[in-house]
Each structure stands twice: as structure tokens, then as C-alpha cells.
Amino acid sequence: xxxxxxxxxxxxxxxxxxxxxxxxxxxxxxxxxxxxxxxxxxxxxxxxxxxxxxxxxxxxxxxxxxxxxxxxxxxxxxxxxxxxxxxxxxxxxxxxxxxxxxxxxxxxxxxxxxxxxxxxxxxxxxxxxxxxxxxxxxxxxxxxxxxxxxxxxxxxxxxxxxxxxxxxxxxxxxxxxxxxxxxxxxxxxxxxxxxxxxxxxxxxxxxxxxxxxxxxxxxxxxxxxxxxxxxxxxxxxxxxxxxxxxxxxxxxxxxxxxxxxxxxxxxxxxxxxxxxxxxxxxxxxxxxxxxxxxxxxxxxxxxxxxxxxxxxxxxxxxxxxxxxxxxxxxxxxxxxxxxxxxxxxxxxxxxxxxxxxxxxxxxxxxxxxxxxx
Amino acid sequence: xxxxxxxxxxxxxxxxxxxxxxxxxxxxxxxxxxxxxxxxxxxxxxxxxxxxxxxxxxxxxxxxxxxxxxxxxxxxxxxxxxxxxxxxxxxxxxxxxxxxxxxxxxxxxxxxxxxxxxxxxxxxxxxxxxxxxxxxxxxxxxxxxxxxxxxxxxxxxxxxxxxxxxxxxxxxxxxxxxxxxxxxxxxxxxxxxxxxxxxxxxxxxxxxxxxxxxxxxxxxxxxxxxxxxxxxxxxxxxxxxxxxxxxxxxxxxxxxxxxxxxxxxxxxxxxxxxxxxxxxxxxxxxxxxxxxxxxxxxxxxxxxxxx
Numbered sequence: 184x185x186x187x188x189x190x191x192x193x194x195x196x197x198x199x200x201x202x203x204x205x206x207x208x209x210x211x212x213x214x215x216x217x218x219x220x221x222x223x224x225x226x227x228x229x230x231x232x233x234x235x236x237x238x239x240x241x242x243x244x245x246x247x248x249x250x251x252x253x254x255x256x257x258x259x260x261x262x263x264x265x266x267x268x269x270x271x272x273x274x275x276x277x278x279x280x281x282x283x284x285x286x287x288x289x290x291x292x293x294x295x296x297x298x299x300x301x302x303x304x305x306x307x308x309x310x311x312x313x314x315x316x317x318x319x320x321x322x323x324x325x326x327x328x329x330x331x332x333x334x335x336x337x338x339x340x341x342x343x344x345x346x347x348x349x350x351x352x353x354x355x356x357x358x359x360x361x362x363x364x365x366x367x368x369x370x371x372x373x374x375x376x377x378x379x380x381x382x383x384x385x386x387x388x389x390x391x392x393x394x395x396x397x398x399x400x401x402x403x404x405x406x407x408x409x410x411x412x413x414x415x416x417x418x419x420x421x422x423x424x425x426x427x428x429x430x431x432x433x434x435x436x437x438x439x440x441x442x443x444x445x446x447x448x449x450x451x452x453x454x455x456x457x458x459x460x461x462x463x464x465x466x467x468x469x470x471x472x473x474x475x476x477x478x479x480x481x482x483x484x485x486x487x488x489x490x491x492x493x494x495x496x497x498x499x500x501x502x503x504x505x506x507x508x509x510x511x512x513x514x515x516x517x518x519x520x521x522x523x524x525x526x527x528x529x530x531x532x533x534x535x536x537x538x539x540x541x542x543x544x545x546x547x548x549x550x551x552x553x554x555x556x
Numbered sequence: 557x558x559x560x561x562x563x564x565x566x567x568x569x570x571x572x573x574x575x576x577x578x579x580x581x582x583x584x585x586x587x588x589x590x591x592x593x594x595x596x597x598x599x600x601x602x603x604x605x606x607x608x609x610x611x612x613x614x615x616x617x618x619x620x621x622x623x624x625x626x627x628x629x630x631x632x633x634x635x636x637x638x639x640x641x642x643x644x645x646x647x648x649x650x651x652x653x654x655x656x657x658x659x660x661x662x663x664x665x666x667x668x669x670x671x672x673x674x675x676x677x678x679x680x681x682x683x684x685x686x687x688x689x690x691x692x693x694x695x696x697x698x699x700x701x702x703x704x705x706x707x708x709x710x711x712x713x714x715x716x717x718x719x720x721x722x723x724x725x726x727x728x729x730x731x732x733x734x735x736x737x738x739x740x741x742x743x744x745x746x747x748x749x750x751x752x753x754x755x756x757x758x759x760x761x762x763x764x765x766x767x768x769x770x771x772x773x774x775x776x777x778x779x780x781x782x783x784x785x786x787x788x789x790x791x792x793x794x795x796x797x798x799x800x801x802x803x804x805x806x807x808x809x810x811x812x813x814x815x816x817x818x819x820x821x822x823x824x825x826x827x828x829x830x831x832x833x834x835x836x837x838x839x840x841x842x843x844x845x846x847x848x849x850x851x852x853x854x855x856x857x858x859x860x861x862x863x
Contacts, residue, residue, distance in 0.1 A: 189661070191658060191661065191663065192658065192659055192661075194658075195654075195655055195658030195659055196659075198655075199644065199647065199651070199655050202646065202647055202651060203644070203646060203647075206646045207646065388640070388641075388642070388645075389638055389639075389640030389641070389642050390642045390643075390644065392608065392636075392638050392640075392642065393636070393638055393642035393656075394659070395608055396606050396607070396608060396631060396634075396636040396638070397631060397656070397659040397660055398628045398631045398632055398659070398660070398661070399659050
């Protein structure tokens with residue numbers, strides 16, 4: 184069964200595939216325009232940041248400390264404060280949608296703070312608008328730390344975790360957070376979709392049989408067909424990277440020697456998934472639908488790109504681990520924003536290795552069953 | 557010399573038996589035809605012979621090699637033109653042929669020479685820079701044929717090579733097949749067209765995975781129709797058919813099959829020919845005719861006639 188792998192045959196398939204790509208307006212448009220459109224939509228149009236959020240404040244304490252707290256909130260830039268005469272009035276503002284949040288500081292706030300007791304201030308949020316609630320909570324977390332730092336400097340300085348958060352995205356700028364994630368989305372679309380289409384097409388128009396009637400090995404077909412899409416995926420990734428750095432000014436704090444292996448692992452995982460889809464479906468239409476369902480949608484919705492995985496139900500927190508995109512987004516954000524190296528990113532890298540292994544095994548098994556007589 | 561030898565070949569897909577205990581052998585330089593309805597097992601048999609499928613049981617020897625010797629040994633010695641049109645539409649004629657050649661390990665000047673030679677052989681007179689999608693069906697088939705014989709195979713398998721092309725193109729294509737056979741190539745053809753099957757030296761008729769008849773066209777006709785075949789032709793345009801059931805019930809009539817406006821009638825007892833003729837209304841012309849392969853096919857495959 185075994186005969187030597189021939190580069191000439193791989194190159195013949197590769198050349199042919201490049202002709203297909205160059206002459207197919209759909210593939211070309213997808214490869215060139217899609218990254219641009221996605222970056223524009225997610226990078227510019229969708230603003231995950233919220234500024235000047237209306238907050239109704241009732242200060243029942245009226246001390247130096249309570250004024251300090253409202254001052255911190257007001258000067259953060261995220262909130263626009265309105266004073267309310269009573270807790271009821273503050274609640275009324277929330278109910279009447281004049282405010283997205285209400286802060287109620289009770290009478291003994293300053294006294295408790297001074298006596299080393301736990302000082303309490305209550306924040307009420309409009310839970311019906313859950314897209315802003317998460318952000319407000321995030322901001323409040325930050326504001327709280329600033330307030331702690333102001334009133335109790337020794338507590339804040341001991342809290343390393345929060346400090347790091349502030350270092351890496353001090354402005355809580357959502358673009359810095361979104362654009363590195365886009366790398367995953369663009370690669371997901373190009374790798375899964377185009378790979379599954381290109382091989383399903385050979386089945387659909389019967390040319391796979393022609394290929395197989397020659398001495399070419401199935402593996403040579405796959406390599407020849409995948410390499411152009413690997414290059415296309417890498418090209419798109421570079422494009423998104425440059426847009427992120429130059430267009431959006433996203434800092435790159437980590438090492439390219441960490442990011443690039445991550446990108447390669449991620450592309451391989453999705454190329455293999457695309458291959459698996461095309462081997463199973465053998466039809467372009469079905470391959471496209473399956474790619475969208477198993478590749479694109481989970482990459483956008485379940486990978487932590489838009490919705491934080493920590494906020495998902497426990498089942499999904501575990502389930503999302505089978506998505507290569509989840510792990511790659513961690514690598515991408517980690518290298519861009521926090522300068523993480525292999526040590527910090529050991530889990531995502533290991534996960535990608537495992538997923539690659541599983542996908543390659545599944546694809547090879549199905550591919551062999553179908554192609555090698 | 558034997559080019560293809562099959563002994564008790566069986567191919568099963570799960571519970572379904574696509575090819576059932578088929579045995580045949582084809583000599584070098586022969587034009588061998590495979591006839592049968594869709595799903596009769598023709599394509600499956602050819603796919604085994606091209607090394608695309610491993611038989612469930614039975615012995616196969618193609619160009620002197622069995623699948624167990626290594627499928628690439630078979631693949632390098634046979635050419636396969638699949639039933640479905642398999643050139644790439646978005647590639648030019650030259651690109652398609654170069655691609656096929658490179659897969660076969662033919663490169664450089666040798667490949668260019670070979671392409672030129674074959675395009676001349678198949679009578680391709682257009683620009684090789686033309687995209688395949690812009691070519692008419694008959695020309696595409698010529699290019700497909702050229703692609704499948706680039707590596708100068710000993711045996712060529714053509715799976716319905718003339719489906720969907722004009723009668724003129726079909727005629728030209730069969731001329732090429734005869735030329736190939738003249739050069740010593742063994743040609744294995746499947747077809748739907750009965751008139752085309754007449755070009756074959758021998759024909760295997762397949763039904764439900766089995767070979768139900770295997771002979772030369774003349775031999776098939778002689779063995780299937782031992783008694784006279786009458787053609788009944790209406791002399792007016794609208795002829796009434798009320799006499800049909802009565803005639804069909806006649807003991808000397810074996811079968812009556814409609815052929816468009818005409819009928820083909822087989823007599824079981826030639827001695828009672830006059831008796832049968834008398835039953836047919838005078839508005840029909842009766843003549844004795846030589847059976848065509850279509851008669852054979854209908855009799856053997858569709859009517860289930862057993863000798």
C-alpha cells in the first residue's frame with residue numbers, strides 16, 4: 184500500500200488550487216474583504232465601552248469618606264452622577280429609567296470605615312439590560328479598588344490580581360480586548376469554511392475520483408489542497424495583526440514567538456476540522472452549513488470573544504473547552520495585552536495540542552475509510 | 557494475451573450486493589462493452605478494475621497485476637474516464653492536461669509533447685488557453701479522453717463517455733475508440749446507447765450485479781432470437797390497437813413489444829407464421845427484420861427472457 188510521497192504531485196495539486204482560488208471571486212472576496220469588514224464592524228461600529236452612564240446617588244452619610252467615594256465614581260468618567268434626596272428617590276430614578284444604576288450610601292459609612300469595620304455602600308442595577316450590567320460591574324470593581332486605595336492604601340497594594348488588570352488595559356478599552364479576539368474569528372472563517380468547501384467541491388463534481396484513479400496518495404491531495412489555505416489564513420491573520428497594531432493602537436506586550444506558534448496550532452486545528460466536515464458531508468452546501476454551525480458561530484458566541492466564559496452557566500464553561508477558539512483567544516489576548524509567555528499560557532497551548540490531536544485522528548480515520556480502498 | 561481477468565468478483569456495500577459473482581476476461585486490444593441499466597453494477601465493476609475499490613471477494617487481474625500487488629501498479633497501467641465530467645471548469649485545457657500529467661509523473665518537455673500529440677489525436681483544434689467551461693460537451697469529452705490516456709495506459713476504461721453529447725460527436729468519439737484499439741489498447745466501455753454497443757467486439761449485459769449474457773453483438777442477437785422477428789408498421793398515422801390483446805394471447809406469439817409507432821413481434825413457432833400474420837389488420841405493414849441490440853436488451857433485461 185505504501186509508496187513514496189512525491190513533492191511533484193503535491194505541487195501539482197497546490198498549483199491547481201491556487202488557480203481555483205484566484206479565479207473564484209467568492210473565495211477571493213471572502214479572504215480579502217471578510218477580515219476587513221469584521222475588523223471594522225467589531226472594532227469600530229460595536230462599542231462595548233460605556234461612558235457617562237447615568238447613576239442616581241443618595242448619600243445618606245454626608246461625611247468626608249462618602250463624598251470621597253462619590254468623587255471617585257464621578258471622576259472615573261464612566262458614570263454621570265445625579266443626587267437624589269432619599270433612597271426611594273434613587274430607586275425611582277432606576278425604575279423610571281432615568282438611571283442605569285443607583286448608589287445608596289448609608290448613614291454610618293464613614294464611621295465604619297474609620298473603625299476598621301466593613302463599610303457598606305449599596306449599588307442597584309437595572310438587570311433588564313444585562314449587556315450593560317456586566318460592564319458596570321466591571322467598572323465598579325475597578326472603582327472600588329481605587330476607592331480602597333484612597334481610603335486604605337495598604338489593602339490595595341497587597342491585591343496583586345487587580346493591579347495587573349489595571350496595568351494591561353488601564354482604560355478598560357474594549358477595542359483592545361476585541362481586536363485580538365478577531366484574529367480567532369477571521370482564522371476560523373477562512374480555515375474551516377474554505378477547507379471544507381474546497382474538498383467537498385472535489386467530491387461534488389466527481390473530480391475526486393479522477394484524482395484517486397491516478398497514483399497520487401490521499402495525503403498528498405490533502406497537503407496540496409490545504410497549504411494554500413494555510414497561507415491565506417496566515418495572510419489574513421497578519422492583516423488583522425497589523426490593523427490591530429497600527430489602526431487601533433493595540434499594544435503588543437508579549438512575544439511573537441509565543442503568538443505565532445499559537446496561530447499555527449489554531450489554524451491547523453480549524454483546517455483539520457474543515458477537512459473532517461468535508462469528508463463527512465461531501466456536499467458544498469452541507470459543508471458550508473456545518474462549518475457555520477460548528478466553526479463560525481461558536482467561535483463568535485461561545486469562545487469568550489463577546490460573552491465572557493466566566494459568566495456562562497457551568498455546563499457551557501466546560502463545553503466551551505472543546506472549542507479551539509476559546510484557547511486561542513486566551514493566547515491572543517494574553518500575548519497582546521498582558522505580555523504572557525508559554526508559562527502563563529501553558530493551559531491554552533496544551534488544550535490546543537490535545538484538540539489538534541483529536542481532530543487529526545478523527546479526520547484521518549474518516550478520510551482513510553472513504554478514500555483508501 | 558489477457559488484459560483483464562475477473563473470477564467470481566463480488567462487491568458488497570453493507571447488505572447490498574452491487575456486483576455478484578461476475579467472471580469475464582478481456583483480451584488485449586479488444587473493445588469490450590458493458591451494457592445495463594443504471595445500478596446494474598457496471599460502474600462498480602470498473603471502479604474495482606481501476607483500483608478505486610477493493611472487492612469483497614473474488615480475483616481480479618488487470619494488466620497482469622492483482623490489487624494485492626499494490627494498487628499503484630494497476631493505477632499506472634490503466635486510464636479511467638469517469639461517468640461524470642471530471643475536468644476542472646475554471647482551468648484551461650492546457651492547465652487541466654498539465655495537471656493530469658503531473659499527477660502521473662509526466663513533466664516538462666515530455667509532457668508538452670504528449671499533450672500536443674494527444675490533442676491532435678482527439679482532433680482538438682481550438683486554443684489550449686480556452687477555459688473548459690466554455691467548451692461544448694463533445695469537445696470536453698475529447699479533452700477528457702486525452703487526459704485519461706496521457707500516461708499511455710495499456711487499458712482504458714470509459715464509463716459512459718458519450719452521454720449528453722451530439723450524435724456527430726458520438727460518432728467521432730467511437731472513431732477514436734477504434735483507433736485506440738488499433739494501437740493495441742484494450743478499451744472497456746459502458747454505454748446506454750444500444751447503437752453504440754454494436755461497435756464493441758463483445759458485450760456483457762449486466763442486470764442486478766450479474767452478467768446475464770456475454771457474446772459478440774451478432775452472437776447475442778442469434779442466441780436471443782432463434783425464431784423470426786416481425787416488424788409491424790402502421791400505414792396510417794393513427795392506427796387502432798384493439799387487435800393487440802387477441803394477438804398477444806395467440807399460442808404462436810411469444811412477445812410483442814412496442815417500438816414508438818411500431819411493434820416488434822417474436823414468433824415461437826415459425827411454422828405458424830401465416831396464421832399469425834392473418835390476425836394483423838391490413839392497415840399494418842408486416843416485414844421480417846433482423847434484431848437490433850435494443851431488441852436483445854429489451855428481451856433479456858427488461859422482459860427477463862431466459863434462454
